[in-house]
Amino acid sequence: MIYDKVYDNLENCPFCGSKEFLFYSLDVYDEYQIRCGNCDLVMKDKSLQKLLFRWNKRFPTRNSHFITNNEIDSICKNLEELQKSIDENVDKIKIQHDNITKVFNHIKHTENIIKNKEEKCTDGN
Numbered sequence: 270m271i272y273d274k275v276y277d278n279l280e281n282c283p284f285c286g287s288k289e290f291l292f293y294s295l296d297v298y299d300e301y302q303i304r305c306g307n308c309d310l311v312m313k314d315k316s317l318q319k320l321l322f323r324w325n326k327r328f329p330t331r332n333s334h335f336i337t338n339n340e341i342d343s344i345c346k347n348l349e350e351l352q353k354s355i356d357e358n359v360d361k362i363k364i365q366h367d368n369i370t371k372v373f374n375h376i377k378h379t380e381n382i383i384k385n386k387e388e389k390c391t392d393g394n
Contacts, residue, residue, distance in 0.1 A: 275317070279303065280325045284310045 275292045282290060287307035294301055301320045302313045314320035 278321055282310055284308050
């Protein structure tokens with residue numbers, strides 16, 4: 270039967286890597302169709318051989334690593350934690366910058382006081 274041969278020759282979904290897909294022979298449209306049962310990717314072609322070639326030759330292939338929903342959730346959690354850490358460090362850097370600016374301004378003010386006293390001393394001699 271054609272369906273058995275098709276299913277035996279189909280690789281995982283080229284988009285999400287799922288092994289759950291449906292093959293249709295649509296006589297009304299004179300075309301063949303493969304639909305992924307996981308991500309709903311659909312490929313159509315009037316030639317069965319071309320359709321199988323396109324489905325099987327898209328990347329990533331079955332030998333590639335596909336990211337699972339758990340891995341995606343873990344990555345998102347790590348990115349959220351990283352963003353939180355960055356935000357905290359940015360706040361700390363702003364505080365340090367403000368403190369350095371205060372110290373710099375205090376040094377400048379002290380230099381001006383010293384300069385004014387030196388001028389008064391030299392003017393008084």
